[in-house]
Amino acid sequence: DIVMTQSPLSLPVTPGEPASISCRSNQSLLRSNGYNYLDWYLQKPGKSPHLLIYLGSNRASGVPDRFSGSGSGSDFTLEISRVEAEDVGVYYCMQALQTRTFGQGTKLEIK
């Protein structure tokens, strides 16, 4: 299985400030079609997860443009340009190249 490693695991952020989460895989998620098979999900407290970013950098429908995904190969980043209170929760990356695997999760909290 592909192993996904996120950092940091805990991320306290002041509202209005930017935030960044790293996700690394132990093998490349880039296929020959040029797409990176990496998704980002947010699970708000007490809720089901929901999709933020797919194929590395594509924002899902309805996701605010303050969220962006970047990276290629085995090194990816989720950035929030200006954190809002509603962004608290646990963020997960998931590789979709092979049988899926999730990262450990990064808990974002408001300072």
Next chain:
Amino acid sequence: QVQLVQSGAEVKKPGASVKVSCRASGYTFKTYAIHWVRQAPGHGLEWMGWINAENGKTEYSQKFQGRVTFTRDTSASTAYMELSSLISEDTAVYYCARGGIAAAGLGYWGQGTLVTVSS
């Protein structure tokens, strides 16, 4: 609107089996795969596998191979996850999620079903 509605909470004894349903609405059921993901209390997300809703083909995580079975009833737009030989470590919330076209992420999720394994 797209909805995935799961069956209610279950309490099972060790060694028993559990079957969770996931009823889809708001789209053509056969067009999208259904994935299953679980989350033990206080832990992260764990992908279990998926089923092709059109032809019933399945892929399971190695961890659950031989113990989990995914099925679907296209006439009822419903997918099922059955987990057997339950142990206490199987206590978790089980989610179904709709796969996207061409790996476009798991765009819709059910509300989750809590399965508690306890003697």
